[in-house]
Amino acid sequence: MAPPPEAARRAAVLGSPIAHSLSPVLHRAAYAALGLDAWSYDAYDVDEAALPGFVERLDGSWAGLSLTMPLKRAVLPLLDEASPTVTATGAANTLVLREGRRVGDNTDVPGLAAALRERGAARAEAPVVLGGGATAASAVASLAVLGAREARLVVRRPEAAGPLREVGDRVGVRLAVQPWDDPGRVARELAGADVVVATTPAGAADGVAAVLAAVLATVPQGVLLDVVYAPWPTALALAWERAGGPVAGGLDLLVHQATLQAVAMTGAAVEAAQLVAPMRAAGLAALAARG
Numbered sequence: 001m002a003p004p005p006e007a008a009r010r011a012a013v014l015g016s017p018i019a020h021s022l023s024p025v026l027h028r029a030a031y032a033a034l035g036l037d038a039w040s041y042d043a044y045d046v047d048e049a050a051l052p053g054f055v056e057r058l059d060g061s062w063a064g065l066s067l068t069m070p071l072k073r074a075v076l077p078l079l080d081e082a083s084p085t086v087t088a089t090g091a092a093n094t095l096v097l098r099e100g101r102r103v104g105d106n107t108d109v110p111g112l113a114a115a116l117r118e119r120g121a122a123r124a125e126a127p128v129v130l131g132g133g134a135t136a137a138s139a140v141a142s143l144a145v146l147g148a149r150e151a152r153l154v155v156r157r158p159e160a161a162g163p164l165r166e167v168g169d170r171v172g173v174r175l176a177v178q179p180w181d182d183p184g185r186v187a188r189e190l191a192g193a194d195v196v197v198a199t200t201p202a203g204a205a206d207g208v209a210a211v212l213a214a215v216l217a218t219v220p221q222g223v224l225l226d227v228v229y230a231p232w233p234t235a236l237a238l239a240w241e242r243a244g245g246p247v248a249g250g251l252d253l254l255v256h257q258a259t260l261q262a263v264a265m266t267g268a269a270v271e272a273a274q275l276v277a278p279m280r281a282a283g284l285a286a287l288a289a290r291g
Contacts, residue, residue, distance in 0.1 A: 008038035010061050011265050014046040014054065015068035022229070022254055022283050023066050029282035030262035030275050039063075039266070048074040055095070055102065064096040064265040066258070072106075072134055079104040088170045089137045090163070093257065096264050105264065108135070111257025112142035112225065114273075116195060118256075119246040121223040124148040124195040130180070130208075131199035132160060135227055137167045139197040144171035146195065154189060156180045183207040187215040190222075198226040198236055209235035216243045227253055230287060251287070255280045 013023035027041040046054050051071055055078050058065075067075050072091040076082070079092065080101040086092045092104035116124075124146035129139045132155035143151050151168070153175045155161055161177045168175040180186055186208045190196050198205055205226075224240040226233075229250030233241065241247045258279060259272035 008040070008061070009036075009063040009266075010040050010042075011063045011065065012042045012044055013066040013068060014044050014051065014071055016045050016047040016070065018043045018045045018068070020230070021068065022251070022286055023068075023258060025282050025286040026255060026258040026279045027066075027262055029279045030259065031266075033275060033278040034262075034266060034268050034270070036266060036268075046071065051075060052078060058097060062097055064094065064261070066261055067093050067095065069134065075104065078102060085109050085141065089141050089167055091134050091137060094261050094264065106138060106141075107257040107260040107264075108138035108253070109141045110145065111255075111260060112138060112197070112253055113145040114256040115248045115252040116142070116146065116197075116223055116225055118252065119223045119225070119248045121146060121195050124151070126193055127151045127195040127197070128189050128193040129153050129197050129199060130186075130190075130205060131155065132157065132164055133199060135199040136164055136197075139199055140164060140167050140173055140175065141171045143195065143197070144173050148173050148195075150174040150176065152189060152193070153177045154180050154186055184211050184215065187212045190224075191215050194222045196222055196224045196240075198224065198228075198234075202228045202231060202234060205234070205236040209239040212236070212239040213243060221245075223248065225253065226250065229254060230290070232287070251280070251283050255283060 013021050021043050024041050024043050031039045051074050075092050081103045083105040085106040086104045094105040094107050096103045124143045127143050127148050158177045158179050165175050223246045225248040226237045227250045228234050237247045259275040263272050
Protein backbone atom coordinates (compact mmCIF):
# COMPACT_ATOMS: atom_id res chain seq x y z
CA MET A 1 0.00 0.00 0.00
CA ALA A 2 2.84 2.38 0.80
CA PRO A 3 4.71 4.21 -1.94
CA PRO A 4 8.53 4.14 -2.06
CA PRO A 5 10.16 6.11 0.81
CA GLU A 6 10.57 9.79 0.04
CA ALA A 7 12.38 12.73 1.60
CA ALA A 8 10.61 14.73 4.24
CA ARG A 9 7.81 16.91 2.89
CA ARG A 10 5.53 19.40 4.57
CA ALA A 11 1.81 20.09 4.37
CA ALA A 12 -0.62 22.05 6.50
CA VAL A 13 -4.14 23.32 6.95
CA LEU A 14 -4.70 27.08 6.97
CA GLY A 15 -7.67 28.99 8.30
CA SER A 16 -8.83 31.33 11.03
CA PRO A 17 -9.72 30.13 13.59
CA ILE A 18 -7.93 26.83 13.15
CA ALA A 19 -7.26 25.31 16.59
CA HIS A 20 -10.34 23.08 16.33
CA SER A 21 -9.32 21.51 13.01
CA LEU A 22 -9.11 17.73 12.74
CA SER A 23 -7.08 17.91 9.53
CA PRO A 24 -3.68 17.35 11.20
CA VAL A 25 -4.99 14.21 12.91
CA LEU A 26 -6.48 12.87 9.68
CA HIS A 27 -3.52 13.58 7.42
CA ARG A 28 -0.96 12.27 9.90
CA ALA A 29 -2.97 9.04 10.04
CA ALA A 30 -2.78 8.86 6.24
CA TYR A 31 0.99 9.37 6.31
CA ALA A 32 1.34 6.60 8.88
CA ALA A 33 -0.75 4.24 6.74
CA LEU A 34 1.37 5.10 3.70
CA GLY A 35 4.67 4.67 5.53
CA LEU A 36 5.61 8.32 5.04
CA ASP A 37 7.16 8.71 8.48
CA ALA A 38 9.24 11.75 7.48
CA TRP A 39 6.21 13.76 6.33
CA SER A 40 4.65 16.41 8.58
CA TYR A 41 1.27 18.14 8.62
CA ASP A 42 0.50 21.13 10.84
CA ALA A 43 -2.13 23.82 11.37
CA TYR A 44 -1.54 27.56 10.94
CA ASP A 45 -3.90 30.37 11.89
CA VAL A 46 -3.90 32.43 8.69
CA ASP A 47 -6.51 34.98 7.68
CA GLU A 48 -7.24 36.45 4.25
CA ALA A 49 -4.75 39.29 4.67
CA ALA A 50 -1.90 36.94 5.59
CA LEU A 51 -2.62 34.27 2.98
CA PRO A 52 -0.69 35.74 0.00
CA GLY A 53 2.48 36.11 2.05
CA PHE A 54 2.21 32.56 3.41
CA VAL A 55 1.74 31.09 -0.05
CA GLU A 56 4.63 33.11 -1.50
CA ARG A 57 6.98 31.65 1.14
CA LEU A 58 6.24 28.03 0.21
CA ASP A 59 9.42 26.35 -0.97
CA GLY A 60 10.35 22.96 -2.39
CA SER A 61 9.85 21.24 0.96
CA TRP A 62 6.11 21.82 0.72
CA ALA A 63 3.69 19.34 -0.86
CA GLY A 64 0.48 21.29 -0.42
CA LEU A 65 -2.11 23.02 1.71
CA SER A 66 -5.62 22.36 2.94
CA LEU A 67 -7.73 25.51 3.13
CA THR A 68 -10.70 26.15 5.36
CA MET A 69 -12.76 29.24 6.06
CA PRO A 70 -12.25 32.05 5.28
CA LEU A 71 -9.66 31.10 2.66
CA LYS A 72 -11.48 28.92 0.11
CA ARG A 73 -12.27 31.90 -2.10
CA ALA A 74 -9.34 34.09 -1.06
CA VAL A 75 -6.86 31.57 -2.46
CA LEU A 76 -8.23 31.68 -6.02
CA PRO A 77 -6.11 34.63 -7.27
CA LEU A 78 -2.99 32.86 -5.97
CA LEU A 79 -3.45 29.72 -8.08
CA ASP A 80 -1.60 28.97 -11.31
CA GLU A 81 -4.16 26.36 -12.26
CA ALA A 82 -7.65 25.45 -11.03
CA SER A 83 -9.67 22.29 -11.49
CA PRO A 84 -13.09 22.41 -13.18
CA THR A 85 -14.64 21.85 -9.75
CA VAL A 86 -12.97 25.00 -8.41
CA THR A 87 -14.21 26.94 -11.42
CA ALA A 88 -17.75 25.64 -10.92
CA THR A 89 -17.97 26.30 -7.18
CA GLY A 90 -15.77 29.38 -6.92
CA ALA A 91 -13.92 27.78 -4.00
CA ALA A 92 -10.77 25.73 -3.46
CA ASN A 93 -10.02 23.75 -0.32
CA THR A 94 -6.81 22.24 -1.68
CA LEU A 95 -3.56 23.66 -3.05
CA VAL A 96 -1.06 21.14 -4.41
CA LEU A 97 2.44 22.16 -5.45
CA ARG A 98 3.40 20.48 -8.71
CA GLU A 99 6.72 21.39 -10.32
CA GLY A 100 6.54 24.83 -8.75
CA ARG A 101 2.97 25.47 -9.86
CA ARG A 102 0.10 26.04 -7.45
CA VAL A 103 -2.76 23.80 -8.49
CA GLY A 104 -6.14 24.28 -6.81
CA ASP A 105 -8.87 21.72 -6.30
CA ASN A 106 -12.07 21.30 -4.33
CA THR A 107 -12.19 17.86 -2.72
CA ASP A 108 -15.30 18.80 -0.71
CA VAL A 109 -17.42 18.02 -3.77
CA PRO A 110 -16.35 14.40 -4.44
CA GLY A 111 -15.86 13.91 -0.70
CA LEU A 112 -19.45 14.87 0.03
CA ALA A 113 -20.72 12.64 -2.77
CA ALA A 114 -18.64 9.73 -1.39
CA ALA A 115 -20.01 10.26 2.13
CA LEU A 116 -23.58 10.17 0.81
CA ARG A 117 -22.91 7.05 -1.28
CA GLU A 118 -21.44 5.36 1.78
CA ARG A 119 -24.85 5.77 3.47
CA GLY A 120 -26.76 4.42 0.49
CA ALA A 121 -27.45 7.47 -1.67
CA ALA A 122 -26.67 6.06 -5.10
CA ARG A 123 -28.53 8.90 -6.83
CA ALA A 124 -30.13 12.22 -5.95
CA GLU A 125 -33.41 12.89 -7.72
CA ALA A 126 -35.30 15.03 -5.18
CA PRO A 127 -32.60 16.58 -2.99
CA VAL A 128 -32.75 19.45 -0.50
CA VAL A 129 -29.88 21.67 0.65
CA LEU A 130 -30.23 23.62 3.89
CA GLY A 131 -28.19 26.82 4.10
CA GLY A 132 -26.64 29.20 1.61
CA GLY A 133 -22.95 29.52 2.47
CA ALA A 134 -19.76 28.32 0.78
CA THR A 135 -20.37 24.72 1.82
CA ALA A 136 -23.77 24.84 0.12
CA ALA A 137 -21.99 25.52 -3.18
CA SER A 138 -20.01 22.30 -2.77
CA ALA A 139 -23.21 20.51 -1.78
CA VAL A 140 -24.96 21.61 -4.97
CA ALA A 141 -22.01 20.46 -7.07
CA SER A 142 -21.92 17.12 -5.25
CA LEU A 143 -25.60 16.58 -6.04
CA ALA A 144 -24.73 16.95 -9.72
CA VAL A 145 -22.16 14.14 -9.24
CA LEU A 146 -25.05 12.03 -7.92
CA GLY A 147 -27.14 12.76 -11.01
CA ALA A 148 -29.39 15.55 -9.71
CA ARG A 149 -30.81 17.93 -12.29
CA GLU A 150 -32.80 20.03 -9.84
CA ALA A 151 -32.73 20.65 -6.10
CA ARG A 152 -34.52 22.67 -3.48
CA LEU A 153 -32.41 25.21 -1.61
CA VAL A 154 -33.83 26.33 1.74
CA VAL A 155 -32.27 29.55 3.01
CA ARG A 156 -33.10 32.34 5.42
CA ARG A 157 -32.38 35.03 2.81
CA PRO A 158 -33.63 33.88 -0.60
CA GLU A 159 -32.71 37.24 -2.10
CA ALA A 160 -29.02 36.45 -1.47
CA ALA A 161 -29.07 33.08 -3.28
CA GLY A 162 -27.91 34.45 -6.63
CA PRO A 163 -24.33 33.09 -6.40
CA LEU A 164 -25.65 29.61 -5.56
CA ARG A 165 -28.02 29.73 -8.53
CA GLU A 166 -24.97 30.47 -10.68
CA VAL A 167 -23.16 27.45 -9.23
CA GLY A 168 -26.21 25.35 -10.00
CA ASP A 169 -26.26 26.63 -13.57
CA ARG A 170 -22.59 25.77 -14.05
CA VAL A 171 -23.01 22.19 -12.83
CA GLY A 172 -26.41 21.59 -14.42
CA VAL A 173 -28.62 21.66 -11.31
CA ARG A 174 -31.62 24.00 -11.36
CA LEU A 175 -32.24 25.42 -7.90
CA ALA A 176 -35.70 26.14 -6.53
CA VAL A 177 -34.99 28.61 -3.72
CA GLN A 178 -37.38 28.52 -0.79
CA PRO A 179 -37.48 30.60 2.41
CA TRP A 180 -36.50 29.14 5.76
CA ASP A 181 -39.42 30.61 7.64
CA ASP A 182 -41.66 28.04 9.34
CA PRO A 183 -39.83 25.03 10.90
CA GLY A 184 -42.77 22.76 10.15
CA ARG A 185 -42.75 23.64 6.47
CA VAL A 186 -38.98 23.09 6.28
CA ALA A 187 -39.37 19.73 8.03
CA ARG A 188 -41.94 18.69 5.43
CA GLU A 189 -39.49 19.63 2.69
CA LEU A 190 -36.90 17.33 4.25
CA ALA A 191 -39.37 14.50 4.70
CA GLY A 192 -40.02 14.40 0.97
CA ALA A 193 -36.36 14.42 -0.09
CA ASP A 194 -34.21 11.47 -1.13
CA VAL A 195 -31.03 13.35 -0.13
CA VAL A 196 -30.72 16.15 2.44
CA VAL A 197 -27.52 18.10 2.96
CA ALA A 198 -27.55 20.42 5.98
CA THR A 199 -24.75 22.96 5.59
CA THR A 200 -25.72 25.15 8.55
CA PRO A 201 -23.74 25.72 11.79
CA ALA A 202 -24.40 23.70 14.94
CA GLY A 203 -27.80 24.55 16.42
CA ALA A 204 -29.18 26.35 13.37
CA ALA A 205 -31.55 23.51 12.46
CA ASP A 206 -32.65 22.63 16.00
CA GLY A 207 -36.09 24.15 15.45
CA VAL A 208 -36.62 21.95 12.41
CA ALA A 209 -35.41 18.93 14.33
CA ALA A 210 -37.92 19.61 17.11
CA VAL A 211 -40.90 19.17 14.76
CA LEU A 212 -39.41 16.55 12.46
CA ALA A 213 -40.81 13.52 14.31
CA ALA A 214 -44.35 14.85 14.00
CA VAL A 215 -43.90 15.41 10.27
CA LEU A 216 -42.35 12.03 9.45
CA ALA A 217 -45.32 9.70 9.15
CA THR A 218 -43.05 6.87 8.03
CA VAL A 219 -39.36 6.06 8.11
CA PRO A 220 -37.57 8.67 5.95
CA GLN A 221 -36.38 7.20 2.68
CA GLY A 222 -33.72 9.85 2.20
CA VAL A 223 -30.14 10.09 3.41
CA LEU A 224 -29.22 13.05 5.63
CA LEU A 225 -25.71 14.51 5.68
CA ASP A 226 -25.17 17.15 8.36
CA VAL A 227 -21.79 18.85 7.88
CA VAL A 228 -21.34 19.55 11.60
CA TYR A 229 -18.89 17.19 13.33
CA ALA A 230 -18.81 18.70 16.82
CA PRO A 231 -20.92 18.58 18.86
CA TRP A 232 -22.25 15.32 17.45
CA PRO A 233 -24.88 14.18 16.93
CA THR A 234 -26.73 17.36 16.10
CA ALA A 235 -30.40 17.59 17.01
CA LEU A 236 -31.28 17.21 13.32
CA ALA A 237 -29.11 14.12 12.86
CA LEU A 238 -30.50 12.56 16.03
CA ALA A 239 -34.12 13.17 14.99
CA TRP A 240 -33.47 11.69 11.55
CA GLU A 241 -31.70 8.66 12.98
CA ARG A 242 -34.43 8.05 15.58
CA ALA A 243 -36.96 8.02 12.75
CA GLY A 244 -34.92 5.26 11.11
CA GLY A 245 -33.22 7.25 8.37
CA PRO A 246 -29.54 6.88 7.39
CA VAL A 247 -27.26 9.69 8.56
CA ALA A 248 -23.79 10.87 7.60
CA GLY A 249 -21.96 13.49 9.61
CA GLY A 250 -19.31 16.12 9.25
CA LEU A 251 -16.58 13.66 10.16
CA ASP A 252 -17.59 11.48 7.21
CA LEU A 253 -17.26 14.47 4.89
CA LEU A 254 -13.94 15.50 6.45
CA VAL A 255 -12.50 12.02 6.07
CA HIS A 256 -13.57 11.49 2.47
CA GLN A 257 -12.34 14.88 1.28
CA ALA A 258 -9.09 14.47 3.23
CA THR A 259 -8.34 11.09 1.65
CA LEU A 260 -8.43 12.77 -1.75
CA GLN A 261 -6.16 15.55 -0.52
CA ALA A 262 -3.68 13.07 0.93
CA VAL A 263 -3.46 11.12 -2.33
CA ALA A 264 -3.06 14.32 -4.37
CA MET A 265 -0.37 15.78 -2.11
CA THR A 266 1.66 12.60 -1.64
CA GLY A 267 1.26 11.19 -5.13
CA ALA A 268 0.71 7.78 -3.53
CA ALA A 269 -0.36 5.03 -5.93
CA VAL A 270 -3.38 4.05 -3.85
CA GLU A 271 -7.12 4.52 -4.07
CA ALA A 272 -8.41 7.20 -1.73
CA ALA A 273 -10.92 4.68 -0.35
CA GLN A 274 -8.03 2.69 1.14
CA LEU A 275 -7.30 5.56 3.52
CA VAL A 276 -10.85 5.98 4.82
CA ALA A 277 -10.61 3.44 7.67
CA PRO A 278 -7.37 4.67 9.28
CA MET A 279 -8.30 8.32 8.91
CA ARG A 280 -11.79 7.81 10.31
CA ALA A 281 -10.43 5.86 13.27
CA ALA A 282 -7.98 8.67 14.03
CA GLY A 283 -10.73 11.27 13.76
CA LEU A 284 -13.07 9.38 16.08
CA ALA A 285 -10.30 8.93 18.63
CA ALA A 286 -9.48 12.65 18.53
CA LEU A 287 -13.12 13.65 19.02
CA ALA A 288 -13.48 11.20 21.90
CA ALA A 289 -10.39 12.66 23.55
CA ARG A 290 -11.87 16.15 23.29
CA GLY A 291 -14.93 14.93 25.17
